[in-house]
Amino acid sequence: MYNSIVLVKQVPDTANISGKVMKDDGTVNRSKLPAIFNYEDKVSLELALQIKERYGGKVIAITMGPPRASDILRECLYMGADEVYLISDRKFAGADTLATSYVLSEAIKQIGNYHFIFAGRQAIDGDTAQVGPQTAEKLNVPQITYTEEIIDLKDNKIQIKRKIDGGYEIVESKLPVLLTVLKDVVTPRPFSTKRVMAYKGAKSLIDLEKLTEENSLLYIDKLVHEYKERGLYINTLTTDDMKIEAERCGIKGSPTKVYKVESVVLASNGHKNIEATKNGLGELIDQLLNDHILG
């Protein structure tokens, strides 16, 4: 039996940025971008689910993010996660990878009892690939990054094929271990219709608090109890629920700061237009031959 904790992230869909989401100062208006499940994280969830199906155990998905990140936790439930955790607090906002990995590692310590921590290689909004290794370091567990394939798993040891520069290597690690996963390792399963029906109403503490604000007849403790009973509660951890040092999270705990952002506007250095005709191309080729660039 092997238990897995999967780190997932909701990210702005940076692949489809258009002019509409750029602010006048050239920065990106995050709120206007569709928020999606970071694909490599979904792949790592699939891998965890496959281990569970083969060897037994539990799969727990956790995310740190704003309240709306519970969207992707519901998707984790649709795919087959046993439990999900939303780690959310205003004090976590503005975190760089160091502060993020600190909070994640504290949450993981709290959840405990894991053999694997899975994460995507990197998230498409930052592309840093740092949170996985930094979380592993804080938990004092080994890491295997750039996982391509699980070769073997037995006796609390795992063999992994991982990418290296110019090839691959096969490594063996004792458990627990943190794995970061490349996008082609496995294909995430589609949502199970049955599970979508079962979990579409799953709500985090923050979702439920909103409900009580809108309706004075509802009491939060009662609601949480009710949702827990029905298996629809998204576990929610805030600073109050963890042993967190305030100065190590959010902006305060982030040594890197964004000093400046510029939109990518290129100053054109003025190119010479070449007609797409025999004459035009002929002149260009003559020029290149004369300059000894060609020939």
Next chain:
Amino acid sequence: MNFKNEVWVFIEQRGGKPADVSFELLCKGNKLAEIMGGVLKAIVIGSNTDEITKQTFTYGADETIVFDHPSLKNFRTLPYAKILQNLVKEQTPRIVLFGATIIGRDLAPRVASHTKSGLTADCTDLQISDVKYLNQNHSKLLLQIRPAFGGNIIATIITPDVPTQMATVREGVMELFPLEKPKEGKITKLEYKPDPVDDLVQIIKQHREENKVNLKAAPVIVAGGYGLGTKDNFRLVEELAHTIGAEVAGSRAAVDAGFVTPDRQVGQTGVTVRPKLYIAIGISGAIQHRAGMKDSNKIIAINTDPEAPIFDIAHYGIVGDATQVIPQFIEVYKHKLK
């Protein structure tokens, strides 16, 4: 706060061969150290490292710290991270640079986490500058410049309040220039004591293929993009390259579409090139691609869209359909050479 002004570069080796990017970073580090009035140190970890150690002085190291032990022959996260983080804690360098390779991106975050240093991934430029941030003056900070948000913006990251600023940098981004006369640097050999904890992860087997394609050394490159539409059309790119004696390359989109192999990808996540001539065909010119070729001596862009950003950095622009322009180009070129 008073910080030291040492610049360190982690020298990466694979099977005993040094990575180009480490020497590129020494060259950059040498400049940064000069501006800061500090020294440049190379950190070599491996087995039988004498040759690599010697080379570090050719690229500007003032001092090279060496950990040489048979069990350090191949990179493994745990022992390498332990060595580096202890060294960083002991000596508190101001800057530590790593290649943004698989090794660097595995190692640097672990070391940064342990030492609570700031770390910026995949920088495309590094500068030293005095900075005023939140009404505080910081002298000689490292500006860590990188594309962000899928390459739609360029961000400058600073690490104002902690002693050590760390960054990873992609291979080929910084220029490689060996010194005419190597520095007479100091070699400091330090001991590594194996520890069972370092062996939680063992390497069973390694397989590496020599890179057959060497785009960085090619004087002329013809690159195709997704705009070519089909693999068949991409053959035209290959034909043109063959005709004029160039190497074939592609944008990331062309690689993802299967038009061309990943070892020929130019751009932020591929190779950075500086050829005499770069012909970009059906490549719109996203920042990630431009990052890998903008310093080419001459750039020709061929694209159906006259507004494509690639024209902004091109020296010659041809608006037209590649399936017509390329055969014409080949025909005219062959005729001229006769």
